């Protein structure tokens with residue numbers, strides 16, 4: 190069976206045909222046998238940080254952070270400064286591998302490596318291309334590491350935006366308003382559409398009001414989190430058609446609060462914020478967190494959100510059918526080995542998604558018409574070798590972390606480091 194669309198759910202019997210990297214009409218091109226399996230559109234993770242892929246379990250000897258700002262100062266703003274080009278490459282390969290094996294075919298990444306900025310987006314794009322992952326990349330511009338690095342961040346975004354690759358596009362990365370001056374935000378806005386953290390924590394309150402005041406809020410903007418937005422700000426986001434990306438597990442993990450997901454309207458997508466790229470798991474967590482508060486939340490909610498993640502990527506790639514398996518759509522899909530114990534229909538598929546389906550069912554994955562996972566194994570790269578190389582790189586990275594102190598930047602004092 191084929192699930193040709195997630196919003197609304199549309200199922201079809203028969204086989205799938207692929208030609209020239211796209212879903213083809215029946216009988217044209219190469220046939221994908223859909224007998225006894227469930228073929229679904231590849232998942233899109235609308236906000237992630239591949240650079241965190243080697244951070245799991247890393248040693249931590251400082252006092253435990255008390256709040257979100259301290260989490261940044263003591264964990265993530267130490268890790269990003271410890272990354273060199275080899276670390277960036279290994280992180281992208283490891284994160285990309287896990288994405289594909291989980292049935293995620295497109296990653297919208299937000300990258301930071303303040304001591305290896307120039308060319309970093311090409312390093313990531315090369316790594317993802319090697320695996321066969323579709324990606325929307327950007328560099329995290331910020332003033333927290335000084336004016337030279339802020340400029341270098343803007344230039345890296347500008348450079349990458351101009352270089353269109355078959356499987357990669359760019360946005361303009363901005364960290365968050367609270368680590369950026371008006372001048373830097375405006376300079377980013379001149380380069381192209383922004384991908385920015387907005388009101389993830391109370392420390393970034395007023396983020397959207399400021400973007401609006403600077404004339405930067407528009408329909409192409411991607412706002413990650415939106416936890417602490419006021420009613421007027423939410424109304425402004427909806428009026429402009431900017432996309433908000435909800436990262437449920439990250440919000441819970443950082444104790445930043447609960448995003449008002451019901452208020453954002455149709456343009457609400459799902460991301461992991463770097464906690465892997467498994468969108469089955471992320472959509473389940475987001476759904477159950479929502480249901481905890483709202484018993485009327487429909488079981489189709491996660492699928493509508495995932496469809497919105499795909500529409501967001503589709504806009505960047507100028508591929509309006511991305512995230513569907515209709516003729517003409519990019520052939521990005523996952524084959525699920527799922528012996529359904531109850532009927533799968535248009536009406537029941539959402540229930541299967543929420544209560545049963547998971548990345549363990551992902552058997553094969555195709556991106557742009559090429560098999561990139563076959564029988565749970567990557568096709569383009571030896572995944573055991575990749576993991577072994579990533580482990581060696583993680584050891585190097587963790588050792589370097591000892592020499593990186595907590596970041597001194599604080600939004601109140603506006604103290605920059607060189």
Ligand SMILES: [Zn+2]
Pocket residue numbers: 236237238299386413462
């Ligand atoms: Zn993020």
